[in-house]
Amino acid sequence: MNELDFLAERFEEHRAHLKAVAYRMLGSLAESDDAVQEAWLRLTRSEADKIDNLGGWLTTVVGRVCLDVLRSRRLRREEPLESRLPDPVVSEENGACPEHQALVADSVGLALLVVLESLDPAERLAFVLHDMFGMPFEQIAPIVDRTPSTARKLASRARRRVRGQPPVPDPDPVAQRRVVDAFLTAARGGDFDRLLVILDPDIVLRADSGSAFPGGMKVLRGAEAVAGQFATFQRMATISVARPVLVNGTSGLLTTVDGELNSIMNFTIANEKVVAIDILSDPDRLADLDLTGLEP
Template sequence: MDDREELSRRFEEQRPRLRAVAYRMLGSLAEAEDAVQEAWLRLDRAVNRTEQDPEAEPVENLAGWLTTTVGRICLNLLRSRERRREDALDAAVVEPAVGREAAPEQRPADPEQEALLADEVGLAMLVVLDTLTPAERFAFVLHDMFAVPFDDISPMMERTSASVRQLASRARRRVKGVTVVPQPDPDRRREVVSAYLTACRGGDFEALVTLLDPDVVIRADAAAGPTPHPISLSGARIVAKAALGSKERAQVTEEALVDGGYGLVMAPLGRIAVVLTFGFTEGPDARITGINVIGEPEQLRKLELGVLDLPEPSES
């Protein structure tokens, strides 16, 4: 096996982790694959440069070098995307390399694979990550999701470790969302929301009815409902039937914290589309009294979303 084949083999060993880093950074499998592709091209150039110039700095820690390289590529893309958003243009995409050698076993992104990745990361997490600034997202993903020490991240960002720590902390607060608003029987309310989603996914009409107050009301704005106009329905059996009409939507819906209460976020491939908020009766046998289905983009932007059960990060 020659040196290039060995380099390709070692790169392929790193590919799944690099793709995972890039996907969490960018929220798009196609962009993540292109970022990993660019990292391979830069690695190839770096190795060739070392072979031709004995004084060139060699790539000694391959995993660390590739993580740093992919991270910097993603940070530049996030910054470019942010600038384009400010200019009210479409989000940036990675241009494919032209006239350069492809990475070994390069495969195009496919919807099924992207759906699996989105499910692995969590739809609510992808939605909230997209609300962070590029610097916050970079620091949070590398440190909190991949345990990269702040001292290793700081040179990538050309910031001090203390500054990177602050960015990650600020991002963490936004990912967690506001503290759960004090309310009676919060565990029961979360249990009911979880059971509602399970029943919708499974098409369980009777289970839905048991979770709903007899006088429950569901309201959907024009962007979220099945008609071009807002709708309002009442009664447990009527609302349960309407909820089952969203069975397909339920497959790409996840529990989340919404303005301090328990709700649901529908986000195909991590792109927010609809949010559900709930009202409840009080007591240990709380039932749902109201469901608001929000799809209007302007209203969605006003919501503060958070991820439930976020693991605590390391201190390094």
């Protein structure tokens, strides 16, 4: 085995971790892959034999790459990512593949990623690397060009904004699915009163239709508004086929109309109530999703 092959083997041992870091930082699967690939390229150009802690070195590189991407988004003043849903990770209910499990470990649902999008880039990096991956502030500080004390304050500010938003999902997948099934039955029947029982009073519905309905992500708040929306679209609920899946590790639905993928829905269930629904129906982004792990 030559030196490059040996280095590639060592890199592959860290790939899943690096992509998990990048996904939490960027909310984009494609950009996460690009960040991991950039880390590999920088590793091949470095004096790898002098790196004592390869995992820490690679995590630092991915963190810097992601920070540059987040700052670049703001400098270009393009449509902010918080006006669109993060990319969903979709898998079978009977168990995600190891890569998917690493991506969505620790209840990294779409609702939490939406909250992370609202953070300042440096706050997001400090929070993700410290609170989610346990990196010491002494290692985070050089990435954001701050002192360890300032890096600690960045994470603290982020933590205050993230705390309680969204509620922690119920851990029992069977209980989650029971609530989603009840919701689907009520929606198909246009049962407004039953929907009000199932939905949390403060539920948030986020719907990202992309270019199909310009104007960015639509947000509805409150059980009556959300129940009214689904009661109105009773006919669409009736003609679509809803398949149970896991979306970022929690109960979701993959809906098709006439055999064509129509939407990915993610439900956040807390205290046996639906507290958040995230719907991606952007045709362009749906076409880019990797659904090869799903049974036909």
